[in-house]
Amino acid sequence: xxxxxxxxxxxxxxDSNEGMTRRAWxxxxxxxxxNVHPMPTxxxxxxxxxxxxxxxxxxxxxxxxxxxxxxxxxxLGIGDDAHTASLFPQTEALQVCDRLITVGSKDGQPRITFxxxxxxxxxxxxxxxxxxxxxxxxxxxxxxxxxxxxxxxxMIQPQNGELIWLLxxxxxxxFVRSTRES
Numbered sequence: 001x002x003x004x005x006x007x008x009x010x011x012x013x014x015d016s017n018e019g020m021t022r023r024a025w026x027x028x029x030x031x032x033x034x035n036v037h038p039m040p041t042x043x044x045x046x047x048x049x050x051x052x053x054x055x056x057x058x059x060x061x062x063x064x065x066x067x068x069x070x071x072x073x074x075x076l077g078i079g080d081d082a083h084t085a086s087l088f089p090q091t092e093a094l095q096v097c098d099r100l101i102t103v104g105s106k107d108g109q110p111r112i113t114f115x116x117x118x119x120x121x122x123x124x125x126x127x128x129x130x131x132x133x134x135x136x137x138x139x140x141x142x143x144x145x146x147x148x149x150x151x152x153x154x155m156i157q158p159q160n161g162e163l164i165w166l167l168x169x170x171x172x173x174x175f176v177r178s179t180r181e182s
Contacts, residue, residue, distance in 0.1 A: 001031075002057070004074060005086035005104065005113040006039035008046050016041075039101075039112045046103045046110040053112060054101040066098060068121040070161070074114070076127050082137035082151035084127070086113035089150050116155045123161040127153070130168040138171060 003017055011018045018038040026036060037056065043049040054065075061069035076084045086104030087093055093104040096115045104113040119125065129138065140151040148154045157163070167175065 008110040086111035132170040
């Protein structure tokens, strides 16, 4: 299990994805520690931590720099602004194509994240989306044409894998209505 993104805070910080995942799930099941690969947030410079995790992925998947492994499954969500992982609208992280891991940023706060090319090499990508607040983002993501840099989840298009969207009733309300009207 690898994290797809992480806020640049220690694991015991309330905003840590790793900390939340451990409290909600991993601390409650018998999973070998060697199967859990959190993103490092212990370096002074987040770019160094991103490089460290990039090498860890290369070592695990036995790939060379610049080669993107085909991860079996990547589970993602979206934000109200159509970001996914820590790939936020109009940020430099969206343009990184030569690494597995990069530094993202939200409101000046660094995050470590999978890059778009790494995500797009997955064999299966599943988006779990909940809440009415996601309806506008979904409309832009699914629009025939729109700006990928403004709505980053549009960039997620697996090269050879499957893309599955699971929406709860509130998030998918407009999509169900438009399907029934057709």
